[in-house]
Amino acid sequence: MGDKADVWQGTLTLMILKTLETLGPLHGYGIARRIEQISGEVLSLNYGTVYPALLKLEQEGSIECAWGVSDNNRKAKYYKLTRAGRKQLGREAREWQQAQAILAKVLSAEPST
Amino acid sequence: MSLLRSMRTGFRRFGAIFYKRQRDAEFAAELKSHLQLHMEDNVRAGMTPEAARREALLKLGGVEQTKENYRDRRGLPVLGDTFSRFAIRSPHAAQITGLHRGHHPGHCARDRSHHRAIHCRPFHTPHTAAV
Numbered sequence: 227m228g229d230k231a232d233v234w235q236g237t238l239t240l241m242i243l244k245t246l247e248t249l250g251p252l253h254g255y256g257i258a259r260r261i262e263q264i265s266g267e268v269l270s271l272n273y274g275t276v277y278p279a280l281l282k283l284e285q286e287g288s289i290e291c292a293w294g295v296s297d298n299n300r301k302a303k304y305y306k307l308t309r310a311g312r313k314q315l316g317r318e319a320r321e322w323q324q325a326q327a328i329l330a331k332v333l334s335a336e337p338s339t
Numbered sequence: 340m341s342l343l344r345s346m347r348t349g350f351r352r353f354g355a356i357f358y359k360r361q362r363d364a365e366f367a368a369e370l371k372s373h374l375q376l377h378m379e380d381n382v383r384a385g386m387t388p389e390a391a392r393r394e395a396l397l398k399l400g401g402v403e404q405t406k407e408n409y410r411d412r413r414g415l416p417v418l419g420d421t422f423s424r425f426a427i428r429s430p431h432a433a434q435i436t437g438l439h440r441g442h443h444p445g446h447c448a449r450d451r452s453h454h455r456a457i458h459c460r461p462f463h464t465p466h467t468a469a470v
Contacts, residue, residue: 252373254369255373255377259380272399273400274399274400274405275372275408277369281412284447285348287347298379301368301374302369310344
């Protein structure tokens with residue numbers, strides 16, 4: 227295994243939703259960069275995987291998109307969170323925290339003597 | 340996933356079958372913009388334009404691969420392929436087309452003129468007198 231960690235299955239959409247909640251409307255490249263930066267450059271993200279994940283969220287109605295202009299005056303497609311997406315983020319974050327707590331308990335169990 | 344969300348996703352994926360070319364073009368534009376933004380960042384970080392482009396493409400995981408993955412997610416690949424195959428290969432569809440050709444006056448006229456052009460007109464001989 228390399229120094230950088232891969233994105234865990236099913237967590238990319240959660241990270242995208244959280245990024246959009248934190249930063250507001252953002253283009254695909256900005257979302258991918260932000261996820262890498264926030265992980266302290268530990269996460270190895272293939273930027274191409276962000277787009278099918280964005281499409282999935284759009285199809286589910288969690289985000290919506292529109293063409294806009296970036297800070298560098300470049301045309302870019304901006305994604306923003308919908309109300310349904312905000313609810314989904316809350317629900318998935320809770321589920322993830324529960325799973326994490328369960329796993330932590332299991333892993334911290336003392337070996338029987 | 341809730342039922343409503345699954346239904347919405349299903350409808351959107353089904354709908355995407357009908358605007359394939361338009362959506363392909365839109366995603367190509369989005370990828371182009373992505374690469375430009377990434378290249379600009381790389382150049383600002385001190386890379387040469389060529390190295391910036393190479394790194395951006397590498398990090399994306401390949402343009403064609405990304406497009407392929409996106410297409411798979413956008414529509415219903417199995418259904419889309421089945422529709423295309425049916426339209427092209429179905430013997431029933433071919434039969435209908437054959438019948439249509441047989442009865443269409445325009446096609447008959449075109450077929451007749453094609454026949455005349457090939458079988459009834461004399462060969463073009465450039466120097467008839469010499470022959």
